Amino acid sequence: MGFEVTVVRLVIVVASLITVGFAAMVYVGMWLLVPATGAESTIWHKARADKRGITLAVGLGSVLFVLILVLQNLGAGFLGNVEWPLILCAAGLVLILRNAPLDEQATLRDVAAPLLGLTEGGTRRRVWLRVAAAILLLAVGSGFLAYGHESLAMLRPVAGAVLVLVGAALLLGPWWLGIARDLAEERRARIRAEERAEMAARVHDSVLQTLAMIQRRADQPQQVIQMARAQERELRAWLFDGRAPGSLEGEDMTLASGIRLIQQEVEAQHGVPVEAVTVGDCDLDDDLRTLLAAAREATVNAAKWSGADVVSLFAEVEPGEVSLFVRDRGRGFDPDAVPEDRKGLAESVHGRMTRHGGSASVRSTPGQGTEVSLTMPRAAGERQPSRA
């Protein structure tokens, strides 16, 4: 559009006040149909393919339609003019929200956040507050109605409205419920996908690592039995007690004790001594647990593949960040030559760190060893004395 966006929006607002909402409808329609600068297809183009979005839009439209019908019956006739633009705008916005480019979606979500807050359960107190306010409003409203019409006979339209509402709910209710359920289902699917990724990372860290170890040590039955047993214990704890393998969820776990745990585990499972040094200490939060999980993975990698006889693990807690170094003087590798499908370093270390706002880098020279550096910014700057 050739004009300044703000100017266009102002004009639309004024116009919609004059034309009782029709201009707003035009605006939403144009949003749907006119391609944004730089974009190739219009939102409408994408929206047509989005069957669930259309169902949702039609569903919302019907809910609004019933509501407005009720309001008209209550004598609020002035709404009649706004009714159609309103419904179409709402339905159009649904389509836009689902099919707009990501940045536009973010803006719309910000705008809609307070509205969503009404339906998504906040704290218990807020729910009570809402219920109380609703009851108060209902009571006052019905009071006004009864008072205003003086004669109870005039309440008949209200009864009619209630009947219409109930009828509509009976007729369309199951369908609305279905739509709502679809929405919930969609959200659940997204959560499941995220959990799957997390789970894949964990299974990779524990089960797959152990299986690889077992293959390599097939000629040492005692060790194989020991590893299988340890893995079984870990897996059981995860599946039945909900304790994730390699997770550090102890009650008063600190960074230093987490590092010690990594040291013990790697020494026990891989038979390579780990020289662990920590400077400072702090309590664990989610980010730091991630840091420890990444450090554990890097240490296991060093113990397994480097061939070095000792792995050094150094962590320093500073007011602003925690840095962690895993170093071995083993055979090293060329970081650029690692194939895509070897997930260890890429997903378990790098991916995890960046997902939580940290960073990871690897320095390795073939023949001279490898050093993995991990850095995680700290949420709280409070420095605490370590418990040695």
Added chain:
Amino acid sequence: MTTPARSGHAASPGRPRVVIVDDHGLFRSGVRSELGDQVDVVGEADDVQPAISVITQCLPDVVLLDVHLPGGGGQLVVSSLRAALPEVRFLALSASDAPEDVIAVIRAGARGYVTKTISGVDLVDAVRRVAAGDAVFSPRLAGFVLDAFASMPDAAQGRPLFDPELDQLTTREREVLRLIARGYTYKEIARELTISIRTVETHVSSVLRKLQLSTRHQLTRWAAERKLT
């Protein structure tokens, strides 16, 4: 300077004369065989009093000293001999790595500290280094020192330093300690910071001096905090 023992010490700079002090006989013989013929093990002791008499008798170049001894900490041995025998150097060995013990031995006058898991080659190297008058910092000791000197400089908190030169580490010293803690050898540190190995040694020695002489109350508080738990 006229006793035969001392002249012997000067005559064989390639093979340092060593006394091993540890209460476990098995560990002593293990260390002895690991050191092999690289050093000359001239005596052994299993407790504070025997250690003092053996060391006074043999006058070794280096004493490998366990931090934990039944008759008192290893620092007792160091502190009772330090003034009388300034040429005997102590290298602390420990399995437990309790920071307060390690710091106590260092402050009593030991020239370095290594963990008992150290490899034979590294131990020989450490003994030679101490015999030559250098300081030996294991990654763990480097970590302890960083930790003890880590918190905000006192001056920044409005408290006066007892001795500004002794109570703070320089940026360079800190860098060197960090790299030691990360498992770098002196040679690797020199390459990383593009300085000479000699300079790395100077930094480490200067940190050791600060560690021994600083009256910084933070150092004592740091050690005390760890003793409580």
